[in-house]
Amino acid sequence: MTKTSLELLSTAQLISRFAEIGAAQYEAELDLDTRRYNRLYDQMTLVSQELKRRPGDERSHLSELYGHPNIQVRLKAAVHTLAVHPEEAREVLEEVAARSGYPQSGDARGMLRALHDRSYVPE
Secondary structure (H helix, E strand, O other), rough: OOHHHOOOOOOHHHHHHHHHHHHHHHHHHOOOOOHHHHHOOOOOOOHHHHHHHOOOOOHHHHHHHHOOOOHHEEEEEEEEOOOOOOOHHHHHHHHOOOOOOEEEEEEEEHHHHHHHHHOOEEE
16 A cells, blocks of 8 residues: 555545454454564555545544444544544544453553643644
8 A cells, every 4th residue: 555546546435444454453462462463553554645635634534433333444534634623533542442351452541641641643
């Protein structure tokens, strides 16, 4: 997946690709496959950057994934929409943080803490 190939995709296709990547990240985490997870992280970043680049910052469409059945997809959709839907994204992060037994709940708590102490400022 290249930046140029992402430019050719519709917003709906990018949202679908983002969800696919998130689900694959979930599996990579379960398998403790850090190399694969990192590759997927980079791919997700490219998708998010492409959405942001589009007129009107189309990352807002990632909010469609707030109710996704995969917790990793919900977490990443919230993180990537903090700049465009701050209140709604925080609610999703709080919901994920309230769960136990998943690495995603720790990630969500860490992000909420970083937002609170302003060590992370969404762009």
